[in-house]
Amino acid sequence: MKVFLTAIILAFTGGALFVNLGSIPDSFLLSHTASRFYREAVVTETGALNTVSAILYDFRAFDSLGESTVIFATVSGIVLLLSRKTLPVSSAGLSLIVKRTFGILTPFVFLLSVYIILHGHLSPGGGFQGGVLLAVITIIFCIIYGSSFDLSRYPPQRKTLIETTGALLFLGVGIIGIALTGSFLGNPSAWRGVPGTLPSAGSIVPINLGVGLKVGAGLAIIFYSMIQKTLKRQ
Amino acid sequence: MTLLEAFLLPLLLVIAILVVAFRDLLSSVITLSVFSTVLAIIYIIHQAPDVALAEVVIGSGLMTAVYIAVISKIRTYRQTHKRGEKE
Incomplete structure (x- = not known):
């Protein structure tokens, strides 16, 4: 009976959502108000070709600052709960074949993440996606080589330093925006360059770099403090 | 709706039901990673490569690793x- 009622409620909710979303006319979505402004003004106002990146890190950069604050709070909470002063005695990692394969593969993962971060204003991607790829390198180290390898190469203190550097870079670009344009996180027109080239789009590139470092180091800290005592028993 | 999409959307539904139906947690997590991959292909069909990139990296990469940990x-x-109870 309970399952039946739940099914009925779910079916009604799904139907209502479907009808509501279907009844929005297409012309309303693309041709009026803010979306038309974004489509027309994104190249002239910011110099970025990737509209999503321009909205995230220029028009709505303050929201992105809030999101990175959320990540900072999450990392602080998880580290507070999970990390203790224990020596991580991890497994010896996987077999030699896997280790050698990922020894060849991991630099290219790093290269791809740096490419995604630095080309955030030109091609799909940006600071967040590239930063998560940076965190994947820590996952590879922890699982394939054992978490003591990750501790010896990139200790948590260095990860914390990288994360703080990213956050300060973001805030610093915002304060430079106050000095040059008069508004917090404003995009100074002197930095804008030719749209379509790599050193263009003004403050979007340093903000992408800051968000990438912050997200990558933060997620790496989260995963490391979770795996730290998991692998100890093996 | 393209032919590929007409194939992928019911597949997504089947995978979503499988994720909930599995009793084993590890199988459920791995199926969730497959769900993210199929969803990313649908995002690319709908011309949202930014979201697709985030979905692949986070959904099928990072979250799977965190869940397995x-x-x-x-x-x-x-x-x-259990060992403590036996002793």
């Missing part, structure tokens, strides 16, 4: 708990 942590906790 948590599952192995739960298993070691249960083993030590």
Whole structure:
């Protein structure tokens, strides 16, 4: 009976959502108000070709600052709960074949993440996606080589330093925006360059770099403090 | 709706039901990673490569690793708990 009622409620909710979303006319979505402004003004106002990146890190950069604050709070909470002063005695990692394969593969993962971060204003991607790829390198180290390898190469203190550097870079670009344009996180027109080239789009590139470092180091800290005592028993 | 989309959307539904239906947590997590991959292909068909990139990297990469770490942590906790009861 309970399952039946739940099914009925779910079916009604799904139907209502479907009808509501279907009844929005297409012309309303693309041709009026803010979306038309974004489509027309994104190249002239910011110099970025990737509209999503321009909205995230220029028009709505303050929201992105809030999101990175959320990540900072999450990392602080998880580290507070999970990390203790224990020596991580991890497994010896996987077999030699896997280790050698990922020894060849991991630099290219790093290269791809740096490419995604630095080309955030030109091609799909940006600071967040590239930063998560940076965190994947820590996952590879922890699982394939054992978490003591990750501790010896990139200790948590260095990860914390990288994360703080990213956050300060973001805030610093915002304060430079106050000095040059008069508004917090404003995009100074002197930095804008030719749209379509790599050193263009003004403050979007340093903000992408800051968000990438912050997200990558933060997620790496989260995963490391979770795996730290998991692998100890093996 | 293209032919590929007409194939992928019901597949997504089947995978979503499988994720909930599995009793084994590890199978459920791995199926969730497959769900994210199929969803990313649908995002690319709908011309949203930014979201697709985030979905692939986070959904099928990072979250799977985090979930598997948590599952192995739960298993070691249960083993030590049982051992404590026997002794």
